[in-house]
Amino acid sequence: MNKEVTIFWFRRDFRIEDNRSLFHALKEPYPVQSVFIFDTNILEHLPVRDARVEFIHQEIERLQGELRQRNTSIDVRIGKPTNIWKRLLEDYEVKRVWANRDYEPYAQERDKSVYELLKENGIEFKAKKDHVIFEKGEVTKENGDPYVVYTPYSRLWKSKLTADHMIPSNSAAVSNWAKSRHATPTLKEVGFEQAGIDFPSRNTDYNIIQSYDENRDVPAKRGTSRLSIHLRFGTISIRSLMRDAKKLNEKYLNELIWRDFYQSILWHFPQVVKENFSKKYDGIKWRNNEEEFEKWKMGKTGYPIVDAGMRELNKTGFMHNRVRMIVASFLAKHLLIDWRWGEAYFAEKLLDFELASNNGGWQWAAGTGVDAQPYFRIFNPYAQTDKFDRDRKYINKWVPEAYTDSYPKPIVEHKFARERALEVYKAGIL
Numbered sequence: 001m002n003k004e005v006t007i008f009w010f011r012r013d014f015r016i017e018d019n020r021s022l023f024h025a026l027k028e029p030y031p032v033q034s035v036f037i038f039d040t041n042i043l044e045h046l047p048v049r050d051a052r053v054e055f056i057h058q059e060i061e062r063l064q065g066e067l068r069q070r071n072t073s074i075d076v077r078i079g080k081p082t083n084i085w086k087r088l089l090e091d092y093e094v095k096r097v098w099a100n101r102d103y104e105p106y107a108q109e110r111d112k113s114v115y116e117l118l119k120e121n122g123i124e125f126k127a128k129k130d131h132v133i134f135e136k137g138e139v140t141k142e143n144g145d146p147y148v149v150y151t152p153y154s155r156l157w158k159s160k161l162t163a164d165h166m167i168p169s170n171s172a173a174v175s176n177w178a179k180s181r182h183a184t185p186t187l188k189e190v191g192f193e194q195a196g197i198d199f200p201s202r203n204t205d206y207n208i209i210q211s212y213d214e215n216r217d218v219p220a221k222r223g224t225s226r227l228s229i230h231l232r233f234g235t236i237s238i239r240s241l242m243r244d245a246k247k248l249n250e251k252y253l254n255e256l257i258w259r260d261f262y263q264s265i266l267w268h269f270p271q272v273v274k275e276n277f278s279k280k281y282d283g284i285k286w287r288n289n290e291e292e293f294e295k296w297k298m299g300k301t302g303y304p305i306v307d308a309g310m311r312e313l314n315k316t317g318f319m320h321n322r323v324r325m326i327v328a329s330f331l332a333k334h335l336l337i338d339w340r341w342g343e344a345y346f347a348e349k350l351l352d353f354e355l356a357s358n359n360g361g362w363q364w365a366a367g368t369g370v371d372a373q374p375y376f377r378i379f380n381p382y383a384q385t386d387k388f389d390r391d392r393k394y395i396n397k398w399v400p401e402a403y404t405d406s407y408p409k410p411i412v413e414h415k416f417a418r419e420r421a422l423e424v425y426k427a428g429i430l
Contacts, residue, residue, distance in 0.1 A: 009099040019169065023170065035076075038076070040079055051351055057192075072180050082110075103356070132260045146265070212224070213252075217388050259357060274340075288336075316351075
């Protein structure tokens with residue numbers, strides 16, 4: 001090919017509109033050729049029916065349709081990123097590379113190796129903030145230390161927010177594309193099969209956001225936006241959603257700030273991926289009973305609200321946020337199974353899996369993380385059911401045999417489990 005081009009690297013930003021680094025790439029003097037890499041470093045660890053790979057493939061096909069109207073296309077490759085980039089440098093005369101920043105540890109390593117390769121070839125690799133409103137050290141204490149408690153973080157976050165932070169970049173209106181017509185490999189060629197899961201729409205339901213504070217804790221209601229998968233993969237812009245949240249619902253806005261908060265924690269404390277944030281809990285003696293873990297995974301614990309959540313997750317790739325807290329607390333405290341086991345299972349199953357938020361949520365539930373619930377606060381699944389699924393609509397949908405003779409007895413009695421957890425946590429505090 002050997003065309004002189006600027007390359008834009010799609011990663012977790014599958015949209016043409018309001019795409020920060022794409023906007024800057026299109027302003028370059030050389031036409032933009034877009035690229036996407038199905039990263040085999042990641043794919044080789046996934047099951048062949050991983051719904052997220054199918055979702056990515058679907059969104060690339062959607063983008064290809066939009067780009068073909070602009071007489072261009074994405075050059076989709078499969079392999080290890082550094083190897084792919086070596087080939088791209090042979091196929092194109094690359095003048096500059098643009099991508100949006102990614103804050104996860106693996107992404108940092110990947111980008112560093114690509115940066116070094118490009119640097120060796122005299123090519124600049126530039127990146128902008130796109131995935132969050134505030135990143136890295138933008139919301140910190142006066143001495144530069146990161147916040148590890150949400151409330152003061154969110155207070156400063158709100159005080160710093162201006163209209164400029166939510167202005168969309170006009171990337172869809174700029175036309176400086178390299179002419180190309182690349183075919184997308186099929187899902188089978190990528191090495192995957194359809195998972196049989198329906199994906200949530202990327203259209204915003206403004207009525208849901210407007211009443212979010214009233215309905216968000218009731219799992220039987222469609223009270224949440226279900227846009228998390230689209231934020232995860234950047235099929236919608238965080239700036240667009242933030243504008244809606246500011247106009248429509250403060251509680252919804254707060255949840256989006258939690259997302260920035262957990263991204264900040266991951267950036268400043270990457271060790272949380274494998275370790276307790278709070279080291280004083282490193283002495284906890286987890287029981288890690290594999291048979292009980294299997295029952296938890298399959299939704300057969302004998303606790304209807306827990307089982308409903310796990311069955312919803314296994315079937316749809318989604319679990320209501322209130323129920324996520326209940327099932328996570330149950331695993332860590334009722335069963336005394338290491339939160340990392342549960343986090344890994346969620347990472348495997350959730351369509352909207354986001355490392356920072358998943359890790360933060362699990363450590364919050366286990367009491368080991370930033371701004372976590374105290375170890376002595378242990379969710380009572382029965383009380384949670386009475387409060388948030390009073391008429392049992394959610395339970396009846398996912399566990400129709402609940403409250404019948406065919407439903408298993410609880411694998412552990414609540415009062416006993418609570419007292420055991422308190423003892424083990426107290427004994428484990430360093």
